[in-house]
Amino acid sequence: MQTLRTLKALEREGLVTADPRLAEAARSMAIALTPELAELIDRKDLARDPIARQFVPDIRETEVAPEERDDPIGDEVRSPVKGIVHRYPDRVLLKPLHVCPVYCRFCFRREKVGPGGDALSATELAAALAYIRDHAEIWEVILTGGDPLMMAPRRLGQLIDALDGIPHVTVIRVHTRVPIADAGRVTDELVTALKPKRAGLWVGIHCNHARELSPPARAALARLADAGFPLLSQTVLLAGINDDVETLCALMRALVSARVKPYYLHHPDLVRGTGHFRVPIARGQALMKALRGRLSGLAQPTYVLDVPGGHGKVPVGPAYLGDDPDALVSDARIVEDAFGGRHRYPA
């Protein structure tokens, strides 16, 4: 089986049934589902399958709410040069391409990603690197897109070398779905290309359900970990896919066992046509509280929300420290433990 890229291909594999409304949903974003993820789908329960729901178009994508946006996290307003997003003084995003191994229907860059995506030309990449070189305050460069591990190892190696050659760039971070979605791409050649001589290189893995951590995916992660790259995860909280305690616990434990430190649990962004994936913030906070009582600190992600308009990420709780209702007679605060017990603590 090849990567499924059209509604017809999904139909042939029994993953959708012909419906004219799906064509409209499919037009709004590229389709790609790799064979290794397609094989993990339970075809007897497609409507609830956590893999199918992430990658197979849904007629609800045609419903756009007024608060939804083309550029929900404000990449464009923070882009001084094509391919660069400079939101915080000490770090930039560098987006060399907009191609991914799979296309996630809830993608926060869904208007940008796709096979014909807006890749940087050689001149544009040189200008982006010059911007980084000219800004000595940039300590970390986050390679994202798209998926940087979709680049040919030789080109990726040249890019890593160019960044490694900028003395103030101390950390390079690569955000990728490849080890999960197309593990065979994580070859020795690619691992070698990723290795800077000087800077620290971290790999951030996008993974939303423990079922994505198939044996090939775990082997790819092991190759990266064995090469010495620290691994982090990013998970999007998605209604009906991972918004329950058992699923999140299983995912976080599976990640830690694969040597991936859970990093962020993202509140879903206000992406056009993705209301069916969104979860109320209060639900996310309740889930985080439940995780706190059940998982070791090693397996705890931080629940974050990207403030629309390019204002960056903030943790959105839950809070464990509150005011004391007897504040008039005490200057203590109330701290809540992981099991809901409330205790007075000196302010």
Ligand code: SF4
């Ligand atoms: S892998 Fe990342 S950038 Fe690519 S479609 Fe999925 S969420 Fe978007």
